[in-house]
Amino acid sequence: MLDFNTLDTTQSPIELAALDLGSNSFHMIIARYWQGDLQIIGKLQEKVQLAEGLDKNGQIHSAAAIRGLDCLSRFAQRLQTIPQGHLRVVGTNTLRRAKNADDWIEQAEALLKHPIEIISGREEARLIYLGVAHTSADEGGKRLVIDIGGGSTEFIIGEKFEPLATESLHMGCVGHQKFFPRGVLKPSQIDKAILAARREVLSIAQPFQKLGWSSCIGSSGTIRSIEQILLQNQWSDAGITLEGLHQIYEQIQKFHHIDELEIKGLKADRKNIFIPGFCILLGIFQQLNLRHLAYSEGALREGLLYDHIGGQSHEDVRDRTIRLLNNRYVIDVAQAERVHNTALHLFSPLDNSPRQAQIKARDLLRHAAELHEIGQAISHSQFHKHGAYLLQHADLPGFSNLEKTLIAALVRNHRRSLSAKAFQHLPKAWRQECLLLCLILRLAALLNYSRVDTPNLLPQISVQNSKISLSFAKNSLQQHPLILAGLQQEQVYLQDIDWTLVFNE
Secondary structure, eight states, X not given: OOOOTTOOTTTSOEXXXXXXXXXXXXXXXXXXEETXXXXXXXXXXXXXXXXXXXXXXXXXXXXXXXXXXXXXXXXXXXXXXXXXXXXXXXXXXXXXXXXXXXXXXXXXXHHHTSOOEEOOHHHHHHHHHHHHHHHSOOOSSEEEEEEEOSSOEEEEEEETTEEEEXXXXXXXXXXXXXXXXXXXXXXXXXXXXXXXXXXHHHHHHHHHHHHOOSEEEEESHHHHHHHHHHHHTTSOSSSEEHHHHHHHHHHHTTXXXXXXXXXXXXXXXGHHHHHHHHHHHHHXXXXXXXXXXEEOSXXXXXXXXXXXXXXXXXXXXXXXXXXXHHXXXXXXXXXXXXXXXXXXXXXXXXXXXXXXXSSOHHHHHHHHHHHTTGGGGTOSTTHHHHHHHHHHHSOOTTOOHHHHHHHHHHHHTSSSOOOTTTTTTSOHHHHHHHHHHHXXXXXXXXXXXXXXXXXXXXXXXXXXXXXXXXXXXXTTGGGXXXXXXXXXXXXXXXXXXXXXXXXXX
């Protein structure tokens, strides 16, 4: 995550950057942030078409993988001037789906010298909306935002800067190429591609239309390309209209192969994905009964920057998500705060790593402490397992897939037996750190077993190799026999992972 906590905007401008590793194109945006103002100073885009390299077995083939890495090696040269902690890199649909994504991500992170977050479809939609909302005039009322990507299409209804409904459908301009094998254009296949898009949109049409909107905005290269064609051919005065789309539909019926496409305003490098993207947009117009769509320059990459600037301005969506979970699952907030404070007390003397991480360890520990009892809403029996399942599979606005996985792992293992394989499913860079955070969380929960404030039970801690030493105030544990018994049991649990816990009674 971007680290704005150390951002001093009173001295001089700071450069920030965000990378969107999309299924069709990779985008990089550079911005200057100073005195509360964000100024875009550079954008780069390369058509990588990672989704085109995804085979039937879910593997990214070597040619597409190399194209992506070559692109990032060029991007990395520009990123050398970006201060540590002021860059965010996210992957979307193809990297969510690819079975060999981890291998590719490891190589990409080595090139960028920065971790990559794989975000969910709905989180992608939320960030797209922020990018659009911050770069488009607010005409009042709710607005529908549509972003057609290479592997997925996002739909959002929002008002001002607040998304109210988010959806991500598994259709994109690269994936939709399957309707035109070898680039052959047939009227029947064009109609099939449009109908397929309508069927996808049908699943969200009713709830979205019930919520309603007063304006419609689109982002992404597909929508920009279609708008340019309409404007240059004078088929629209502004934006995209249903009548203008019908004009394009009539034009493309004349061609028999994608290579033959010659339409005023269509760039040569978009020919191979233009027809699939057009069919998706026309299907959306038809299914949602749209008449007009404006275009916005803002998209996911801008949303990444505004999301974190908002976090500095007390608009941190993660805090709002935690608050909603507290209300929905009736979490004991006072107990969560006790556990968090104890965990922070234990972790502070150990927090000496200079490594810039994708997720700060303190934030990870805080959110795990805030949510460690969420599974109680299902059952007290094995509530740590229920809580982990909820966190892993719920839509949590503001949290990346990796954040959800790490928090779920901490919640899952914060009590009872602990296996040496508990964190083997996590990325290598997080296994050891997560284990230490887990041990801290376990001790914090254990020391607050009585669910009342016990300041005399805040020990001094040291960790050396695989040994944790706790030093309590004299005779303090004797006043809390249940907690003493819990620490003794914890010694047994830690033996299973070849760790040792020692403490004075």
